[in-house]
Amino acid sequence: MPVPHRVVVLGGGFGGLYAAQSLRTAPVEVTLVDRRNYHLFQPLLYQVATGSLSPGDIAAPLRAVLGRQQNARVLLDEVQDLDPAAQRVVLADGSALAYDALIVATGCQGNYFSHTDWQRWAPDLKSVEEATEVRHKILYAFEAAERLCASAPDCPWLTFVIVGGGPTGLELAGALAEIARETLRRDFRAIRPEDARILLLDGSPRVLPAFPPDLSLKAEQALRRLGVQVRTGAHVVDIDGDGVTLKTPGGTERVPAKTVLWAGGVQPTPFGRALAQRTGVATDRGGRLQVQPDLTLPGYPSIYVVGDLACALGPDGQPLPGLAPVAMQEGAYAAQAIVRRLQGASPLPAFRYRDRGTMAVIGRAAAVANLHGFHLSGFPAWLLWLFVHLMYLVQFQSRVLVFIQWGFQYLTFSRGARLITGSAPSDLPTPRVAPAEASPTASSARRDQEN
Amino acid sequence: MPVPHRVVVLGGGFGGLYAAQSLRTAPVEVTLVDRRNYHLFQPLLYQVATGSLSPGDIAAPLRAVLGRQQNARVLLDEVQDLDPAAQRVVLADGSALAYDALIVATGCQGNYFSHTDWQRWAPDLKSVEEATEVRHKILYAFEAAERLCASAPDCPWLTFVIVGGGPTGLELAGALAEIARETLRRDFRAIRPEDARILLLDGSPRVLPAFPPDLSLKAEQALRRLGVQVRTGAHVVDIDGDGVTLKTPGGTERVPAKTVLWAGGVQPTPFGRALAQRTGVATDRGGRLQVQPDLTLPGYPSIYVVGDLACALGPDGQPLPGLAPVAMQEGAYAAQAIVRRLQGASPLPAFRYRDRGTMAVIGRAAAVANLHGFHLSGFPAWLLWLFVHLMYLVQFQSRVLVFIQWGFQYLTFSRGARLITGSAPSDLPTPRVAPAEASPTASSARRDQEN
Numbered sequence: 052m053p054v055p056h057r058v059v060v061l062g063g064g065f066g067g068l069y070a071a072q073s074l075r076t077a078p079v080e081v082t083l084v085d086r087r088n089y090h091l092f093q094p095l096l097y098q099v100a101t102g103s104l105s106p107g108d109i110a111a112p113l114r115a116v117l118g119r120q121q122n123a124r125v126l127l128d129e130v131q132d133l134d135p136a137a138q139r140v141v142l143a144d145g146s147a148l149a150y151d152a153l154i155v156a157t158g159c160q161g162n163y164f165s166h167t168d169w170q171r172w173a174p175d176l177k178s179v180e181e182a183t184e185v186r187h188k189i190l191y192a193f194e195a196a197e198r199l200c201a202s203a204p205d206c207p208w209l210t211f212v213i214v215g216g217g218p219t220g221l222e223l224a225g226a227l228a229e230i231a232r233e234t235l236r237r238d239f240r241a242i243r244p245e246d247a248r249i250l251l252l253d254g255s256p257r258v259l260p261a262f263p264p265d266l267s268l269k270a271e272q273a274l275r276r277l278g279v280q281v282r283t284g285a286h287v288v289d290i291d292g293d294g295v296t297l298k299t300p301g302g303t304e305r306v307p308a309k310t311v312l313w314a315g316g317v318q319p320t321p322f323g324r325a326l327a328q329r330t331g332v333a334t335d336r337g338g339r340l341q342v343q344p345d346l347t348l349p350g351y352p353s354i355y356v357v358g359d360l361a362c363a364l365g366p367d368g369q370p371l372p373g374l375a376p377v378a379m380q381e382g383a384y385a386a387q388a389i390v391r392r393l394q395g396a397s398p399l400p401a402f403r404y405r406d407r408g409t410m411a412v413i414g415r416a417a418a419v420a421n422l423h424g425f426h427l428s429g430f431p432a433w434l435l436w437l438f439v440h441l442m443y444l445v446q447f448q449s450r451v452l453v454f455i456q457w458g459f460q461y462l463t464f465s466r467g468a469r470l471i472t473g474s475a476p477s478d479l480p481t482p483r484v485a486p487a488e489a490s491p492t493a494s495s496a497r498r499d500q501e502n
Numbered sequence: 503m504p505v506p507h508r509v510v511v512l513g514g515g516f517g518g519l520y521a522a523q524s525l526r527t528a529p530v531e532v533t534l535v536d537r538r539n540y541h542l543f544q545p546l547l548y549q550v551a552t553g554s555l556s557p558g559d560i561a562a563p564l565r566a567v568l569g570r571q572q573n574a575r576v577l578l579d580e581v582q583d584l585d586p587a588a589q590r591v592v593l594a595d596g597s598a599l600a601y602d603a604l605i606v607a608t609g610c611q612g613n614y615f616s617h618t619d620w621q622r623w624a625p626d627l628k629s630v631e632e633a634t635e636v637r638h639k640i641l642y643a644f645e646a647a648e649r650l651c652a653s654a655p656d657c658p659w660l661t662f663v664i665v666g667g668g669p670t671g672l673e674l675a676g677a678l679a680e681i682a683r684e685t686l687r688r689d690f691r692a693i694r695p696e697d698a699r700i701l702l703l704d705g706s707p708r709v710l711p712a713f714p715p716d717l718s719l720k721a722e723q724a725l726r727r728l729g730v731q732v733r734t735g736a737h738v739v740d741i742d743g744d745g746v747t748l749k750t751p752g753g754t755e756r757v758p759a760k761t762v763l764w765a766g767g768v769q770p771t772p773f774g775r776a777l778a779q780r781t782g783v784a785t786d787r788g789g790r791l792q793v794q795p796d797l798t799l800p801g802y803p804s805i806y807v808v809g810d811l812a813c814a815l816g817p818d819g820q821p822l823p824g825l826a827p828v829a830m831q832e833g834a835y836a837a838q839a840i841v842r843r844l845q846g847a848s849p850l851p852a853f854r855y856r857d858r859g860t861m862a863v864i865g866r867a868a869a870v871a872n873l874h875g876f877h878l879s880g881f882p883a884w885l886l887w888l889f890v891h892l893m894y895l896v897q898f899q900s901r902v903l904v905f906i907q908w909g910f911q912y913l914t915f916s917r918g919a920r921l922i923t924g925s926a927p928s929d930l931p932t933p934r935v936a937p938a939e940a941s942p943t944a945s946s947a948r949r950d951q952e953n
Contacts, residue, residue, distance in 0.1 A: 088641060105556030114689035124691040127645040190539060194578040238565035240575040 055080045056393055059140060059150035061130050061322070063090050063113045066358030066378035067156035073386035075120050079393070082148065084140075086129035088112055092444060094375060096176055097219060100185035100312075101226035102234075109444070110179065130157065130322050133329045135351055152353045152389045155326060156382060159317035159359040159373065162337070169290040173212075173311040176219060185312060189227065192310045193235060193244055201241040207307040209247045212295050214287050215314030216253030217261070218411040221270060223312055224251045225414035228277035249279045250306065252297065254286045259411055259419070261372060266419040269428040273417040287315075317373060323360045330354070335362040335370060344401030346385055355388070357381035363402060371404050375443070380404055412436045506531045507844055510591060510601035512581050512773070514541050514564045517809030517829035518607035524837030526571050530844070533599065535591075537580035539563055543895060545826060547627055548670060551636035551763075552677035553685075560895070561630065581608065581773050584780045586802055603804045603840045606777060607833060610768035610810040610824065613788070620741040624762040627670060636763060640678065643761045644686060644695055652692040658758040660698045663746050665738050666765030667704030668712070669862040672721060674763055675702045676865035679728035700730045701757065703748065705737045710862055710870070712823060717870040720879040724868040738766075768824060774811045781805070786813045786821060795852030797836055806839070808832035814853060822855050826894070831855055863887045 056079040060067045063085035071083045089110040098104040117123045129143040139147040161175025174184050192208050200206030211227055213220050231247035238244065251258065251274060257267040258274070258281060271281050282297070285304075289296035294307040318338045319327075327334050332348045333341045339362035340348065346363060348354045358378035362370045371377045384402045391399055408422035410432065418432035427435060507530040511518045514536035522534045540561040549555040568574045580594040590598045612626025625635050643659050651657030662678055664671050682698035689695065702709065702725060708718040709725070709732060722732050733750070740747035745758040769789045770778075778785050783799050784792045790813035791799065797814060799805045809829035813821045822828045835853045842850055859873035861883065869883035878886060 088645065102558075105558035107556035112689070114686070118688035125689075126649075127642075191578075194539065198577075235565070237569035238563070238576075 057151045060154045062156035064158050065375045066382040069379040069382035070154045070386045073383045077390045081123040084126045096182050097222040099182040106179045154355045154385050156358045157320050157322045160320050162316040162318035172290045173313040175313045188310050196242050197239050207309045210308035212250045212308045212311045214252050216258035220314035221411050221413050224279045228279050229414055251281050252285045253283050270419050273413040319360050346402050355385035357385050410436045508602045511605045513607035515609050516826045517833040520830040520833035521605045521837045524834045528841045532574040535577045547633050548673040550633040557630040605806045605836050607809045608771050608773045611771050613767040613769035623741045624764040626764045639761050647693050648690050658760045661759035663701045663759045663762045665703050667709035671765035672862050672864050675730045679730050702732050703736045704734050721870050724864040770811050797853050806836035808836050861887050
């Protein structure tokens, strides 16, 4: 009996999980390594950060997903290093794992460029922990404002800055606007949450720079309708606990803000960088590894890189974007290529991404979609977004619940998962003044006039 | 215009929230202080700890619950101290809050008696954070077992000890048994989760000592059917990172176990103790404050104590148990008493608890209920439990989702919220051995034989 062919998959995101699942019937032994015990549906992480969904709603335990796949096992561990000569990866507990074929799908994390200290003030949105931290920050800001901002129109606790005008930045800005204007409407006595100032910053001349200009414009209009202030051509030069400093064509500007959120680009996780070093493979500006047309690393035919970590080229010679469908198709391709080689069949033709379109959602009934030059916006684009995301979710577990939750929220504007949990993000300042003997009468009188 | 009557409510649990809501139409100003921004449906916290529900499913934002109540405001803060002479409470940020009437509903936390160091090894189940820590511990134990326990029958990673045979202990034991025997059945390759040993310990001669003996017996039988080992008359004398030491009638015994969970009794939170000191009010053995028949503290007619912190007496002269219905009725009573006094009407008759029965759930289709001497067990008791808990949940927000989630889980045994999140509980040992080059073939062959 021949030695079984050992395929090690690093990472249980879209790329890694699809690779493992595509090997279901192959005569191989699959070991999926992830430091988390769950697959995370990252495109909806912003809904956790804004209190619409619970982490459990957008995560599926990896063991459950792969439970019935008899040729696969899951290892809860973090990969640290690679020994390409010996065909082994080194795990965090010091043990080594040998492979005959390796699929690297370790993905990316937030990129603060040279300003790693900004992460402290402006959390990123890549993990469940970061999402609950962001949720904490947002909800806590309104709590602090209730105590400190009663008579301060431009209160920094009520100013929210989102850095980055890509899809994630737009999703966050739109959700924040809805929280302030609808969800929390009746919840406070001293402040009006709808007075919150939400600022979306991007260095590019327009939001969604990867989309066609007409959709960028539609998206910007939708944001403005929600009350979001869009500032394009604005470069962030500093972030600290009290706000953001911008460089605009007009000069330098300081925006006092207690809540700054980062949606400003990604870079490979540490193992991705280690892999580039060990193999000497070139990286692009974002640190992604330049792979061959068959997604292997040049000189390492048994190492495939898929997903956000890979810089694969599209038919137009441009790098493919870091999107879930790209990762899934790459993962499935790598799996097929391994099987073909094992069978001694002729190699697969070069990987080719089937682009079914890209979308970005801004808020309720507001989205943009680019489907091969066919542009959608507004309610139809939003319906399409909803449908596509639900279909993906339903594939894993019974995430049909999310649908019911959304339906309910669409009708009521309520957000059920508005929990401030965990200890405060370490650097969250505590408001030190309280309305000691203050009476709620004054503010409730003001509210009465509104009704 | 007279100065408004200021009612300060400390704590947004069942007692405090019901008190605040009962004051809805009263000519008073209500300030509800809680260090959390949500009301937590604590009786279902064990379902978060065992991966059935997400924290967001059993929590309702306090501001949302009280949003439309114009005479109420919510303060996110922690109460530190009381100045009864000046009628003020002192908050964590140093500010003071004056009251004309005070309702204290700060509740209880886990009681480790003199062994506070045990908390480190055996977490309690009173907050969302503790529940996710317990979830982490349980799921991580199976992950570690997969690596370390392949050929170890009595592996400490697969031994789970629950200290305390009250309702919470039974719920945890039953849920753990179902996780091991059903939910994780197909998920592992090197271990059989159904081999997990689940031990329920109690010092009393029977589980559920507060229930009639026939129901204790039924509960114990249900636990045994689920494979739980019940050890009554077993006193815990030590807990550390590797297990539990017991004193039984037969002598001292050591149980090696990596997962120990605490369900062994409660004590007042620090403010409850401060309140007892400041007012000199006597406490019972569990530290609860001995209140007057009208729930005020002796000598302090404007301070009401309700819920788990109060030791109120039932019609039989026995202290009332720390249950949600008791807290709710006490909260509503305190609110009424304040209104009556404000109106100058004759005082209310002494508080009298309307006991509609008590229940404990063991697992799927297994529960016991004591309804005024009418005893239910098995499936009918479980249906009743389900109905009562859903009715309570539906009162807050649209927690109808929980119903759908449960229905789904009942049919499939799956648990959607099986996330290992956050950093590991600080003292969780990391397994240091991994099956480096181990092949999954051996164990999958074994599994094949089972099917």
